[in-house]
Amino acid sequence: MTKEQFVVTAAQMRDIEGRIFAAGMPVAALMEKVGRLISDSFARHWQRLQSIIPLSPLFQGGLGGSNVGILAGPGHNGGDALVVARELHFQGYQVWIYQPFAKLKELTSQHLQYAQSLGIPCFTELAELPSCDFLIDGLFGFGLEREITGNIAEAINHFNDWNKPIFSIDLPSGLHTDTGEVLGTAIRANHTFCLGLWKQGLLQEQALEYIGQAELIDFDIPLADIHAILGEVPKIKRITKTTVFDTLSLPLSPTTHKYKSGHLLLISGSKRYAGGAILTGLGARASGVGMLSIAVPESIKPLLISHLPEALIIGCPETETGAISHLQLPPNTDLNSFNAIACGPGLTTDATPIIEQVINSDVPLILDADGLNILAQLGTISTLQKRQNTTILTPHTGEFHRLFPDINYQDRVKAVQTAASQTGAVVLLKGARTAISNPEGVVWINAESTPALARGGSGDVLTGLMGGILARVVNKQVNIEDVVAAAAWWHSQGGILAVKERTELGVDAFTLTQYLIRVLKLSIEDIL
Numbered sequence: 001m002t003k004e005q006f007v008v009t010a011a012q013m014r015d016i017e018g019r020i021f022a023a024g025m026p027v028a029a030l031m032e033k034v035g036r037l038i039s040d041s042f043a044r045h046w047q048r049l050q051s052i053i054p055l056s057p058l059f060q061g062g063l064g065g066s067n068v069g070i071l072a073g074p075g076h077n078g079g080d081a082l083v084v085a086r087e088l089h090f091q092g093y094q095v096w097i098y099q100p101f102a103k104l105k106e107l108t109s110q111h112l113q114y115a116q117s118l119g120i121p122c123f124t125e126l127a128e129l130p131s132c133d134f135l136i137d138g139l140f141g142f143g144l145e146r147e148i149t150g151n152i153a154e155a156i157n158h159f160n161d162w163n164k165p166i167f168s169i170d171l172p173s174g175l176h177t178d179t180g181e182v183l184g185t186a187i188r189a190n191h192t193f194c195l196g197l198w199k200q201g202l203l204q205e206q207a208l209e210y211i212g213q214a215e216l217i218d219f220d221i222p223l224a225d226i227h228a229i230l231g232e233v234p235k236i237k238r239i240t241k242t243t244v245f246d247t248l249s250l251p252l253s254p255t256t257h258k259y260k261s262g263h264l265l266l267i268s269g270s271k272r273y274a275g276g277a278i279l280t281g282l283g284a285r286a287s288g289v290g291m292l293s294i295a296v297p298e299s300i301k302p303l304l305i306s307h308l309p310e311a312l313i314i315g316c317p318e319t320e321t322g323a324i325s326h327l328q329l330p331p332n333t334d335l336n337s338f339n340a341i342a343c344g345p346g347l348t349t350d351a352t353p354i355i356e357q358v359i360n361s362d363v364p365l366i367l368d369a370d371g372l373n374i375l376a377q378l379g380t381i382s383t384l385q386k387r388q389n390t391t392i393l394t395p396h397t398g399e400f401h402r403l404f405p406d407i408n409y410q411d412r413v414k415a416v417q418t419a420a421s422q423t424g425a426v427v428l429l430k431g432a433r434t435a436i437s438n439p440e441g442v443v444w445i446n447a448e449s450t451p452a453l454a455r456g457g458s459g460d461v462l463t464g465l466m467g468g469i470l471a472r473v474v475n476k477q478v479n480i481e482d483v484v485a486a487a488a489w490w491h492s493q494g495g496i497l498a499v500k501e502r503t504e505l506g507v508d509a510f511t512l513t514q515y516l517i518r519v520l521k522l523s524i525e526d527i528l
């Protein structure tokens, strides 16, 4: 595993650091190292930002003229900030320190004393503060243990109102390290230097508006210490390119044939939502699945054939409303003929018998969209108890709430873990930071995505893509949650590449399908 993959809670980070200190690393030496790494990274970012952000009238050109305000807290987050203050002072920045706390940890207090001896101005009152070009936030890190109130809360709100770029150390002060919840109030950072290992709260949706661009500062934590605390196979991980490529089963075996590369059955669409079936089909096409069958209402069969000539389109009898009334598979075919079924986009809730039929089958199954709405009507947990084979549920927040009305989804990591454990399914909760859990609580978080994907139909693309990957690799002893993670990552990366070439407004769901193979190609070239 790479450092980028690990995700820790505050308690785990404290235990990992505890091991390093117990092994002999002096706390002060580590703080020095961390502070230097932050200063170096900061200087790189600031050079880049200078070209795009208007600076204060005091700015005299060159780094030496930049004015920087350092917000220092009482603990070691404040200590880190004070090391950064000293480093930037020696690099020629005009530095001042805001430090309103009466009692500081020993090491933090020493750094403050030295900074003051160097002539760096230090203030305790907001009213005294000079102007600056940017702020470095070292008020609280993972040691924040209660709501921020009083003058500190006031100060945080005040700094947010300054509208200056803010760089936060470890995490924006005020965010809960594990859940990303705002504890009273929080710094709205433009950039966050996460120290050592990714804190779980930074990967939670509710923290996103506070983090800005997040960067991991690797300060060489020994892998043995990480594994000693997180276990040999950590429970919560961030999806990375490497993990995805381990799952995609590439290159193809030279002796493969179309049925060895998986046969996926998509069940999707209605007269009303024909587009959902097309988008799901195009998502599946990008997966490279060997055989693709798509069951749709008879009346939209010609439309599907025109968009997906390679697929076997199965026209089914339809209800008065134009939904599939029941599956009518070709002769000599039953559901066991398929390696996987993906079911739901565009079905409408009139297709209830279909959902009952696929749930009763013994084939790996993905349920999405109306498949989930019907499942909620049937009773999520009792209905899924009948399943013998793999089930994957891919709700967005609204669907999740319908499926699991009793689960609080503020902490999305906990929410997917609970849902997966209650149902025995792998659950993917869609959103800006999609979270995936298997029934044992093994979680993947998709930390790189783009809001450009928040458009109708983009979830249909994901279902098709995931179905295709699942059909391709399901017989190859893969973990199902790894397959789901691979699809989520690929889908988001397609969106990110499309944004680069077409702006955030240029990523409609059809366009997204055209970027899936392009982004795969670039990623393969990158890995080789």
Ligand SMILES: NC(=O)C1=CN([C@@H]2O[C@H](COP(=O)(O)OP(=O)(O)OC[C@H]3O[C@@H](n4cnc5c(N)ncnc54)[C@H](O)[C@@H]3O)[C@@H](O)[C@H]2O)[C@@H](O)CC1
Pocket (backbone or CB within 6 Å): 017, 027, 028, 030, 031, 032, 034, 073, 074, 075, 076, 077, 078, 080, 105, 139, 140, 141, 142, 143, 144, 145, 146, 147, 148, 149, 152, 169, 170, 171, 195, 196
């Ligand atoms: N030891 C080191 O040199 C290292 C330090 N690191 C830094 O150390 C930080 C953790 O340090 P600490 O454990 O000292 O914790 P923090 O610096 O995050 O804050 C703890 C201090 O804040 C006080 N506090 C907590 N909640 C408060 C509230 N709501 N209102 C007012 N005061 C409050 C506590 O009483 C304590 O004094 C990390 O986030 C990181 O920045 C590590 O990341 C790297 C190694």
Ligand SMILES: Nc1ncnc2c1ncn2[C@@H]1O[C@H](COP(=O)(O)OP(=O)(O)O)[C@@H](O)[C@H]1O
Pocket (backbone or CB within 6 Å): 369, 396, 430, 431, 432, 433, 434, 449, 450, 451, 452, 453, 454, 455, 456, 457, 458, 459, 460, 461, 462, 491
């Ligand atoms: N703000 C966002 N940032 C990144 N990805 C997002 C965001 N909002 C939605 N998405 C992604 O877009 C897709 C939307 O899926 P879904 O809600 O099912 O849409 P639809 O049903 O219209 O296809 C999901 O993959 C989701 O993770």
Ligand SMILES: [K+]
Pocket (backbone or CB within 6 Å): 077, 137, 138, 139, 140, 141, 168, 169, 170, 171, 172, 173
């Ligand atoms: K901070």
